[in-house]
Amino acid sequence: MKLGQGAKLGLGALLGLGLLALFLRGVHWSALLQALATARKLDLFLVMAVTVLMYFFRAWRWGYLLAPIAKVELRHLMSATVVGFMSGLLVPRAGEILRPYLIARRHAVKTSAAFASIIVERLFDLITVILLFEVYLYLLPMPPQQARGEFLRQLRFWGTLVGAGAVAVTVVLAMFHAHAERALALIDRCLAVLPRRLAQPISGAVRAFSQGLAILQAPASHLAVIAAQSVATWLTIALGIYFNNLAFGLDLPFHTAFLIIGFLTVGVAVPTPGMVGGFHLAYQLALTEGFGVSKEVAAAAGITSHALTNLPVLIAGLAYLPSEGLTLGKVAEIAAEDEDRRP
Numbered sequence: 001m002k003l004g005q006g007a008k009l010g011l012g013a014l015l016g017l018g019l020l021a022l023f024l025r026g027v028h029w030s031a032l033l034q035a036l037a038t039a040r041k042l043d044l045f046l047v048m049a050v051t052v053l054m055y056f057f058r059a060w061r062w063g064y065l066l067a068p069i070a071k072v073e074l075r076h077l078m079s080a081t082v083v084g085f086m087s088g089l090l091v092p093r094a095g096e097i098l099r100p101y102l103i104a105r106r107h108a109v110k111t112s113a114a115f116a117s118i119i120v121e122r123l124f125d126l127i128t129v130i131l132l133f134e135v136y137l138y139l140l141p142m143p144p145q146q147a148r149g150e151f152l153r154q155l156r157f158w159g160t161l162v163g164a165g166a167v168a169v170t171v172v173l174a175m176f177h178a179h180a181e182r183a184l185a186l187i188d189r190c191l192a193v194l195p196r197r198l199a200q201p202i203s204g205a206v207r208a209f210s211q212g213l214a215i216l217q218a219p220a221s222h223l224a225v226i227a228a229q230s231v232a233t234w235l236t237i238a239l240g241i242y243f244n245n246l247a248f249g250l251d252l253p254f255h256t257a258f259l260i261i262g263f264l265t266v267g268v269a270v271p272t273p274g275m276v277g278g279f280h281l282a283y284q285l286a287l288t289e290g291f292g293v294s295k296e297v298a299a300a301a302g303i304t305s306h307a308l309t310n311l312p313v314l315i316a317g318l319a320y321l322p323s324e325g326l327t328l329g330k331v332a333e334i335a336a337e338d339e340d341r342r343p
Contacts, residue, residue, distance in 0.1 A: 012092055012272045019270065019277025023284055023302070027295050035248055035300035043247035047240045047308045054236040055082055055313060061124075061229035062099075065117040068218060070107045077103075079320045086317020087331045089310055092271040098334060102324060123170050128230040129265050130163040132238070136258040143253050145291040159262065174217075237261060244305045248297050250287070260286040279306045 059077040066072050080102040088095035100114030136142075137156050146152075176183050191202055238257035245252050260283065267282025268275045283302030287293035293301075321327065 008271075009091065009273060015270065016272030016274075016277035019272065019281050023277065023281045023299065027299050031294070031296035032299050035297045036304070039247040039300070039304060040249075041247075043243045044304065044308060046243040047247070047305065048312050050236050050240045050243065051309045051312050052316075054233055054240070055085070055316075057229055057233040057236060061226060061233065062117065062121060064222065064226050064229065065121055065124075066103065066109070066114065067222070069113050069117075070103070070109045072103060072107060076106060079324060082313050082316040083320050083324055083326065083331075084317075085313045086320075089274045089314060089317075090328065091332055092273060094331060094334075098331060101334060120173070123166065123173070124226060124230045125234070126162075126166045126265075127170070128227075128234045129261055130159065130166055132234060132258040133159050133262040134163060136255055140255045140258075143256060143291070145252065146256075147290055147292065151289060155259075155262075234261065240309060241305065244301055244308070245287075247304065248301045250291075250293060250297070250301070252291060256291065259290055262286075263290075274310065275306070 056078065059074060059081040062081060063072055063074060063077050066077075080099050083102065084095035084099035086095075087098050096115070096118050100111045100118060103109060103114045104111040137152075137159060142148075191198075194202075238254065238261060241257035241260050242252075242254045245257075263282040263286035264279060267278040267280075270278030272278055280299070280302045283305055284295065284298040287298035287301060288295055321331075
């Protein structure tokens, strides 16, 4: 039975509460509040400043990902980016629906093609995160605080496994686009068993999606720019984590943020509203298990990082809503309509 949007939000909220309970288990509240009260304010301001810069990099990169199918002005990219990510804080995965919708309605682009650019964006993100993770594990000097033994062996095993998976998915998508006509013909034969009223829209969406993958056959110089933009995006995220840790007196080298990012990538994949619970627990585990930080300081750092990295996009997204002709109710409606169209 297919769950409605409200039921999914309810289940996500319950899951988030459960993760928060794990996050706070064994934490001494007096020490947690003390850590929050004594955090260095300048470093916290810098966390928000680099977060704003990160969203600029995301919007700029998205323009390059869309370039083979449409030329989109940076101001429109920035608006769609912050509104999309803001909506994702309220309804899990809503941004992946809303961002293509906002671009498609202003430009001669099908929503499915714009959505394909989001898939490719996620692949660039995943590959960059894994690259930084592997660089940390195998190339850069580890700080004396780094836990070793079985913990490190498990990190290397899973990092290698996920990296191989990301490369495999990229190759499959590139081959799908390179041999699109043959692949689409095969899909059409498979869809022939369905009624025409169902098969035709699916076939059209798949074709538009294939067009959106055109970026995978862009010139090497164009792909190199996107790769550089991806590295800049994630180094900016790492810088925010570094400043956040400094605010709580954690003397960890900048590149330890690469390890924390690896944990956070798993944590934010949990579909809870606003990434609540998954983000917090992942940040805490990275600091406590990876570097021996106390649960209270790790909890304070996780709470603050979650708040300060989401506050700028929440404010900017709400500010951009009127210019996009949207309300929060309309955002939820668009997300719900997309869910209803899915099989």
